[in-house]
Amino acid sequence: QYIGKPIRRIEDPRLISGKGSYVDDIKLPGEMFVAFLRSTKPHAKIHVKKTDNVFTGDDINPGKDFPIASKETTYVGQPIAAIIAKDRYEAYDLLESIEVEYEDLPYVLDPTEAIKDEVKVYSGLKSNIYFQKTFSSGNPEKVLSESLTLEGELINQRVIASPLEPRGILAYFDGQRLNVWASTQSAHFMRRNLVEFLGFTNIRVIQPDVGGAFGSKIITHPEQYAVAKLAMKLGVPLKWVPTRTEEMISAGHSRDKRFKFKVGFTRDGKITALVGTIIGDLGAPYADANDDESGNVLSTSRMILGPYKIRDALITSYAVHTNKVPTTSYRGAGRPEATYFIERIVNMIANELNMDPIDIRLKNVIRPEEMPYESAFGITYDTGNYVEILNKSREYYNELKSEAGKDECVGLAMYVEITAFGPWEVARVFAKSDGKIIAITGSGPHGQGDATGFAQIVAETLQIPIENVEVRWGDTDIIEDGIGTWGSRTITVGGSAMLKASEELKRRLIEAAAKMLQADVEEIEYSEGKFTNKKTGKSASLSEVISFAYKNGISLDVTYVYPVSKPTTPYGVHMALVSVDKELGKIKVKKYVAIDDIGKVINPLTAEGQIHGGVMQGIAQALYEEAIIDSQGNLVNSNLNDYVFPTAVESPRYTWTYIERGLSNHPTGSKGVGEAGAVVSTPVIVNAVENCLGKRIYKIPIKPDDL
Ligand code: MCN
Ligand code: MO
Secondary structure, three states: OOOOOOOOOOOHHHHHOOOOOOHHHOOOOOOEEEEEEEOOOOOEEEEEOOOOOEEEHHHHOOOOOOOOOOOEEOOOOOEEEEEEEOOHHHHHHHHOOOOEEEEEOOOOOOHHHHOOOOOOOOOOOOOOEEEEEEEEEOOHHHHHHOOEEEEEEEEEEEEEOOOOOOOOEEEEEOOOOEEEEEOOOOHHHHHHHHHHHHOOOOEEEEOOOOOOOOOOOOOOOHHHHHHHHHHHHHOOOEEEOOOHHHHHHHOOEEEEEEEEEEEEEOOOOOEEEEEEEEEEEEEOOOHHHHHHHHHHHHHHHHHOOOOEOOOEEEEEEEEEEOOOOOOOOOOOOOHHHHHHHHHHHHHHHHHHHOOOHHHHHHHHEOOHHHOOEEOOOOOEEOOOOHHHHHHHHHHHHHHHHHHOOOOEEEEEEEEEOOEOOOOEEEEEEEEOOOOOEEEEEOOOOOOOOHHHHHHHHHHHHHOOOHHHEEEEOOEOOOOOOOOOOOOOOHHHHHHHHHHHHHHHHHHHHHHHHHHHOOOOHHHEEEEOOEEEEOOOOOEEEHHHHHHHHHHOOOOOEEEEEEEOOOOEOOEEEEEEEEEEEOOOOEEEEEEEEEEEEOEOOOOHHHHHHHHHHHHHHHHHHHHOOOOOEOOOOOEOOOOOOOOOOOOHHHOOEEEEEEOOOOOOOOOOOEOOOOOHHHHHHHHHHHHHHHHHHOOOOOEOOOOHHHO
């Protein structure tokens, strides 16, 4: 009735008519504004002069350099003092009056230099290497010596997640309770972080409307910790919302991984072995961010074998500190890098052997009869048919090729990724006495359209009109706990919790109806809001049964905790038609075709929207975006004009197709789609340009000069 239908987003009417309410729209009487003074040095001892309304690390985190650096800074942009004023204008003006003394320390910006540990990024560190791990399987060196080989280094450059709304927080301590409104991907996660940092539990966190995040708002940022702490100290409402440039010099940096590789293959295109070193740049040491991003370095390492049967492999991976902005998750979080590396390599081999990109993949992918398949690095690919999706892609590929005119080429790439991470999610579903069903999730959607998906799941399970379901989230007071929205987990993990909670509510309603209609539970038939006693033919409506339940002391409030042990693996084949004008140095992505298997599709409209957005971010990484950091550690392109942020003008025409071959084992049958486009589109575009230029490309973004 609803699941699988392209239902329009129930979130949209208020958002597109400008009635949304973001952190900066919320105003409390007497609120003051906080601005942060930021380090202008990549590594220095500092001394900040304290005055009345200036707060330093000594006030906020005595004896430590986090969240506010008090003794030693480790990147340009790091907050080193907070100032409080009546509004943002006064606050920014006052920043200039703060006196700081810097005593320069040696710094290191390049991760391959940092790995040598000659210059420490922070005096307190034993090593710049956060970790070094080895993943190995089979006998790759021997196999390589018996194969054709190809080697090189691929760099997946540092880019900046740029949600339209920057981070932000409003915090007010009323004498008993700390009330927080924050632009975040999870109210619950932020609450747990604040509880730990402040050592105080009476905290409520509200996630109002959020203008995008793309991973950059998973962690609690230093400024948010600092504002919460100052709000507790001062007892006045404090607000912080950064400018765009501040946002770009202090948050959302990501990717920044390189892969030095040697790959072995046979003359007929079978990949035999892969050996290499992955270096991930974590930026400055800063626990929340490093824990998040180092997980992504592992993810890149373990997913580097892609959908291919490579059993002889050895990958050494390093997560390394530098004196740059700490990196965090950005759409795909480790999987785009893995996909970029392996897909570039597969396409290079195909070109080397003059082989069709689909044929070479058919030679190497995991066969459907081998599913579930455990990769050489221990990732379980649960379900799917990689052969079928490749065969299906051929007609689209041939069509794009036949359309390609002069200086136009087609590129193709494939991916498998991991989504729907645990460890659990919570859903709460209850019936109001007025007949409405309220559905609450512990996750924190912020643009994806999950509320529509949840409403579809609840309406379908309870067989009621979708208008009778209200979906709520983003408040730690309305549900017992939650995880959040990231890792393309929400509709699969949160949705499965929602499905189970709805089923339990239905069971309770049938139990109440049985009492009301004097029947055994098995004698009650339920259909579309109507309960019928099969014996007597007597029936009752949903709202009658709800009223009966309330009057008879039966609770219709269900909370369901859904645990997850293993992620699930969506996959797909994407391709694009690209025109390359060498004379003008111009590249235009004309058409983009995506074929995905994301298991059961809950809502093809919102799922396709996710593909469009994700693909565009990957196109931008191939052609436009790059965090350019100068030799003094300054971000050079620190505004959206210089940073070459794509717009609708750069967008191709999309065709999206899905097959529902590999259902997941979750109650919803779905797999995630929120990141898929960003995971695979970069190598698609680079491959197309490479085909036009007839030479290998190792560095992105591809700039006009490179043509
Ligand atoms: N969907 C579906 N069928 C499936 C899978 C998903 O219909 N089999 C639909 C869902 O109902 C939902 C959407 O697709 O409308 C995405 O669901 P899902 O794949 O579960 O991903 P999440 O909701 O967990 O979103 C997280 C993902 C991530 S990790 C990043 S980063 C990202 C992304 O979503 N950030 C975004 N997309 C974004 N979109 C917007 N507008 N803003 C962001 O910050
Ligand atoms: Mo994410």
